[in-house]
Amino acid sequence: MEIQIGLDELLLFEKQKRTNLVNCLGGFKNPVLIGTSNNSGQLNLAIFNSLFHVGATPPLFGLLVRPDSVARHTLSNIRKTQFFTVNYIHESFYMQAHQTAARYDENTCEWDTVGLEKEYKPSVSVPFVKNSPIKLYAENVREIRIPENDTILLINKTLRVFIDESVLSEDGFIDIEKAGTISSVGLDAYYKNKKINRLHYAKPHLPPRILE
């Protein structure tokens, strides 16, 4: 049976229940591991579930950060160095990825602590996560504060994409299911994904048509 939950009622929920419910309303997300370094070379790796597409030309994506979250090391490092790595999460290491959300101290290198392997690329000082099927090297270009709750929106430019050629179609589509990356819901649920269909570009005078 459909129930209605109003704003007043939601605000009376116990905090963790409200946090879970509202986070779940964000629906399916694409968690990634953000790799950063501070000025002394201390590395940090943290899971973010707030990646979103901002534009293709130039290639831009957003990341939303709560300043008081475990991501504070990431935010502080990005403010210092601007450059960072983005590592999509393969099903084989989603538990290690989730574990990076623990409040380790600043001197902890999460790669080592949770059991992920570092992978260095030419001219990139911060490592990637080995076996991550899609990796980006990115630069932060803007920071926007959202006054309603003091979260920070980072606008970032993609500088390099690393991807297996077998998952990249001729038309630019990435077969993310074949790549084996996972999605997430809320704060703690991880999902495998099965493509239903791609559909043709929608046109007013034509019905929806299956592309593949």
Place this chain on the structure above:
Amino acid sequence: MEIQIGLDELLLFEKQKRTNLVNCLGGFKNPVLIGTSNNSGQLNLAIFNSLFHVGATPPLFGLLVRPDSVARHTLSNIRKTQFFTVNYIHESFYMQAHQTAARYDENTCEWDTVGLEKEYKPSVSVPFVKNSPIKLYAENVREIRIPENDTILLINKTLRVFIDESVLSEDGFIDIEKAGTISSVGLDAYYKNKKINRLHYAKPHLPPRILE
């Protein structure tokens, strides 16, 4: 074999290929149908794949809009009226949902044209999409322009949640797989989702543990 695509190379790609690729890098998203009305009561329904969680207290979510996209009717209506409906997409109507992206003229009511049923709720002038398993009634509270590409970020407050009580757990988690909503990748691919696990809140001194 892993290939590298640099920014310069990406900018030389044919436009549609670049658009596909960069949109796919946004990973799994949660498409929704946004229902709006203009001041004369002309209804509009459009698919958005840019919903994201902004905060739980107060419950806020973002929507990113390209001013030149088909979503321009949605943006113009939200600017006029502030209030709108958000309808999560059940697998049974993902093709109709995709079809709302076609560039219909302003006098087209997409519910009727693509074959979706309206559902009215008390004290809400804009209809919802019948059979949508999760529905929100929301108010736009802020508009932020992203200077890098002139996209508009709408920050919105959730006023009411409509959900089947069978998919809502005691701890606030929504079983979105049971609800039957879909995810999407890029501009045209739709996915079903299968939960791997929920994991316990990560703590530094404990290994990752399965919650359910």
